[in-house]
Amino acid sequence: MTERNQTPHDANPDERLEHDDAPLHDNKPGEGGELPTESHEKQTPTSSSAAIAADDTGTARSLTADAWRSLRKNPLFWISSVLIVGLLAIAIFPGLFTDQNPDYGDLGRARIDPNSTHWFGTDRQGYDVYTRTIYGARASILVGVLGATGTLLLGSFLGLVAGYLGGWVDTLISRIGDIFFAIPLLMAGIILLSATRSMDTLLGVPLQGYFGTIFQLVLVLVLFGWPAIMRLMRSSVIQVKPNDYVQAARALGASPLRIIRRHVMPNALAPAIVVTTINLGVYISVEATLSFLGIGLVPPAISWGVMINDSLVFLRSGTTLHALFFPALFLSICVLAFIMLGDAVRDAFDPKSRDR
């Protein structure tokens, strides 16, 4: 540490001087309402990338840069990243991976075993399993990403408010959180989704169709997932708040909004981000579970859960198991990848787990 400080390593100070002007400016409008992670990243985009670039020379390195540094050394991170990038590509551009129509069912080719034309075989409706697995990635990942993001936004906002303000606001938010926390996610999903099944719109949002059913699921996940993030955020805000640097900002006359945005939130957000990464995988499997139970996504939406549900009938007969196996395999890989990424991120943000 000291060695590094003493060595004059400022090889290219001028270059960094230019970059880092931005954070010194006063509050840029529009920063406040953004996604917390993004606003933090956006405030110092160049400085963190500059820090990474300057890594080898040993100059400025933020905690985020430190985390990135240890992340890079983690094989778990690379394996999960490759998997996730691949799955994201499948989800965004399914047409690149197959030229067949997932909605084309031909009973004449039902229940064919995997072969060179139908890599994963076909199911009892004559759908090509490979094509539907590829197209199913979008719904599964969409539910996971939107659910986890929504949970992070709602949970961290409420946690920030509860932890920072304290008092009766804290009590109110925490008790409401307890109520939602006490309801098992699956049970809540079953109840809520069977209620919305027959509804066409909710508050003007269409509930049917491809995005409608996804919205229903995301709604359930966010509604019953936020208390966990809220508690986490609240406790880390309470931990950060009495720190002297927060007091120093108060002593300087900083407004509460400024203190929250520049001092409390960046230092309290890491645990919530880590849990959100893990949640991604969990929510994808919850989507599959609910779809499997027949109340999650419903056709015309294609998802791995829907496919598993469809192929259930084969389970007892013992034939055409490939229609069950491949979506389940993709589901497992996807969930595993996101949870592995979450683990790697958690290790990177937790200095104690770093071996050095």
Next chain:
Amino acid sequence: MTDLETTERATSDRGTNNRDIVLKARDLRKYYPIKGGVLQRQVGEVKAVDGVSFDLYKGETLGIVGESGCGKSTLGRVLMRLEEPTDGTVEFDGVQMYEQSGSAMRKMRRDIQIVFQDPYTSLNPRRTVGEIVGEPFNIHPDVVPKKGRRKAVQELLELVGLNPEHINRYPHQFSGGQRQRIGIARGIALNPKVLICDEPVSALDVSVQAQVVNLMEKLQRELGLAYIFIAHDLSVVRHISDRVGVMYLGRLVEIGDEDEIYSRPTHPYTQALLSAVPVPDPTLRGKRDQITLSGDVPSPANPPDGCHFHTRCWKVQDVCRTDTPELEVHQDGDGGHLSRCHFAEVRQVIETQDVSGRGKDSLFAGQGERDNSDAVAAGAAGDGDVQSGPDTRAPSGG
């Protein structure tokens, strides 16, 4: 006779009233409620600060000493208005601080700043040094125009002895002493009139303590700052202070010029404190008049009646248990100063030696002569747990 009158009389006695008072604290009290029971009703209160009055003159250093839990830090926070006082007033430059709100209070904060004890928690780990030191300018944008801010920050870094090119580094890349300098740079950024230093060197390595104290003296000369220097280290306080106040259980028990407190203390508690200062001279071992107090500091939630110190005082008499002594002038053999004791009298104790007149170089260079200078540099006096050697709290690795 109120505290206010006594203080003013005492100061006029000393002939120091020709200087301007910048901060006037009167009867400050801070009680923390103790809540208990199912309904969280208030069952008592911790009297952290219990009626403290003093004046601070322009450009002077007022040291506040006392043992842990006597309310020193709470006093600092109340003076900063980081906590609202239960009672009392602070007049800052002729304006009542606790009556201000909103923008007026914000404006006032420009003139009174704080440096914290722990340099490891007082800097936001996710901000660069430039952002930390520049934050005062962002909060008070009219002080320095936007274009000049970067330069202003670099000048500040240079002023506190840091490399201005390190503006883009993060706090964890600095050692404890460097971090404390960053904290000081943030404190003086707005050119305040008063800097409250809440144990600014207690968390630092001994040799670094001396550097930081010398830096603070230099800044005082250059910027005309007034310091309220809160510490539990008597030697450091003597080195830097013009006047010293001794606190015990939330009250000032004695206040006066540095010489009056250290050479002619009249309050038994001050005498006991001073007698505990280690003297780095083995030939004096066993010959010193050391006062050993028995018992612990009483709980501030339930302070004793009368004089707070009577439970541990060797002079205690019945009157001490019933009547609270006022902070009033007692003769100390060479004039008099304020002391809160019914039986105040001078008792000579061997104490730290004042080396502040020798110039700061002697702090390190004073090897040739008998090493009195180390009494200050080693600062460990009255504070046995300060270690020498490398700062063990410096972050390892990077």
